[in-house]
Amino acid sequence: MTAIRLEPVSHRVTHVLWGQVSVSGEQAEVVPHASPVIGVVDALARGDTVVTVFRVE
Structure with missing residues (x-):
């Protein structure tokens, strides 16, 4: 995944920008x-297998 979109009020992830x-x-x-x-x-x-592009803790 390279990016996410959050719902403005709850801050839940609604969409991802991803590819193979x-x-x-x-x-x-x-x-x-x-x-x-x-x-x-x-x-x-x-x-x-799903991985992020950016390093996360």
């Missing part, structure tokens, strides 16, 4: 696009 990268992580295979956060939830439920 190569196994090495060096190049995009699918250009990043905005998607409702449920897309990430569905990917995780399928067993896909």
Whole structure:
């Protein structure tokens, strides 16, 4: 994921900007696009690996 959109009042994540990268992580295979956060939830439920671009604690 490269960016998120928050709902202004609750600050819940509503959308993510994400795409598919190569196994090495060096190049995009699918250009990043905005998607409702449920897309990430569905990917995780399928067993896909989802990572952030920015380092988080």
